[in-house]
Amino acid sequence: MPDYQRYQELISRESRHWGEVRPDPDNPQLWHDPELYEIFFGIEYRSFIERIVAKRGTVLELGCGEGKLALELAQRGMTVTAIDLSTERVQRANETARVSGVGSRITFLVDDLNTASLPPETYDCVVAHDALHHILEIDRLCEEVRKSLKPGGSFIVWDFVGMGPIRKLFAALLYAVVPTYQPYMAKWNLRHRLPAFLAGERSKRAALEKGSSSLLHPDSPFEEITQRSMIDAILKRFTVTERHTFAPFFYYLAPKVRFPRAMKYSLARSLKRVDDMLLRLRFSEGAYFFLEARKN
Ligand SMILES: C[S@@+](CC[C@H](N)C(=O)[O-])C[C@H]1O[C@@H](n2cnc3c(N)ncnc32)[C@H](O)[C@@H]1O
Numbered sequence: 001m002p003d004y005q006r007y008q009e010l011i012s013r014e015s016r017h018w019g020e021v022r023p024d025p026d027n028p029q030l031w032h033d034p035e036l037y038e039i040f041f042g043i044e045y046r047s048f049i050e051r052i053v054a055k056r057g058t059v060l061e062l063g064c065g066e067g068k069l070a071l072e073l074a075q076r077g078m079t080v081t082a083i084d085l086s087t088e089r090v091q092r093a094n095e096t097a098r099v100s101g102v103g104s105r106i107t108f109l110v111d112d113l114n115t116a117s118l119p120p121e122t123y124d125c126v127v128a129h130d131a132l133h134h135i136l137e138i139d140r141l142c143e144e145v146r147k148s149l150k151p152g153g154s155f156i157v158w159d160f161v162g163m164g165p166i167r168k169l170f171a172a173l174l175y176a177v178v179p180t181y182q183p184y185m186a187k188w189n190l191r192h193r194l195p196a197f198l199a200g201e202r203s204k205r206a207a208l209e210k211g212s213s214s215l216l217h218p219d220s221p222f223e224e225i226t227q228r229s230m231i232d233a234i235l236k237r238f239t240v241t242e243r244h245t246f247a248p249f250f251y252y253l254a255p256k257v258r259f260p261r262a263m264k265y266s267l268a269r270s271l272k273r274v275d276d277m278l279l280r281l282r283f284s285e286g287a288y289f290f291l292e293a294r295k296n
Helices: 004-020 034-053 068-075 087-100 138-148 164-177 184-189 191-198 201-209 229-235 261-280
Strands: 058-062 079-084 106-110 123-129 149-160 239-246 288-294
Touching: 004 087, 034 068, 034 123, 034 149, 034 261, 034 288, 058 068, 058 138, 068 079, 068 087, 068 106, 068 123, 079 087, 087 106, 123 138, 138 149, 138 229, 149 229, 164 184, 164 191, 184 191, 229 239, 229 288
Parallel strands: 058 079, 058 123, 079 106, 123 149
Antiparallel strands: 149 288, 239 288
């Protein structure tokens, strides 16, 4: 962990970012367009939910955001505890749970997963969706997860491991030349962000240790601070029973490209088929992974 004062400043910035983040019409994301999300992630997401629900009992969600997954698990009969760094996000999650009538089955907590202590042997299942790549102290957190699971309990993770520098460079070049919601001039003005976009976990962590912010996202300093090492941290302590990657490339560009409106979703489906082919031919790995692991 960087020196304590600097860590406090960075984690406050991270928390503020997540509290304030809203859909940006210039830079749309897959998860803000339900039809695009369904095309690229629908089958995978439903299978993720079913895997968790099959565990029954008590579940802890790490980095729950505004509570979408926690809510669905409570609606499916699980007793849920869900943690997030952002007070604003947790407030919104609490409000949605109350309105949905499942508030009594969910406890939302504000805590920093880099430092949080989890209660021992409490949960049948711990889950994380798109959250662990923001955790600096990933090894420590995985140990806390192991301790907090009951014997035989499951750790189920959906996360982002990044595209690697070559695919990222290719994505950046395509993004620069094709018409996107972000105008060409705005894209050109973002060129100074390219080194941070291309940087992998090791160089981001080295920059952090040196006290430099040059490779960190300006608003979300811990964005992608953990990539491949989260898999190693899990493999070290759990028996992995299922693991695969998905979404190698076009999931990233599909929401940002300004397709002719009438063809948007049919073109996106074609891009998804190309993504599937890249995986099948083992041309590349997915940028996301699913993993289910058991505590021995
Ligand atoms: C990409 S969002 C995913 C949110 C949610 N899991 C989802 O899939 O919609 C990442 C979440 O991790 C949370 N987060 C980031 N760093 C954290 C930390 N150190 N401790 C707890 N939560 C953190 C953020 O506040 C944010 O809500």
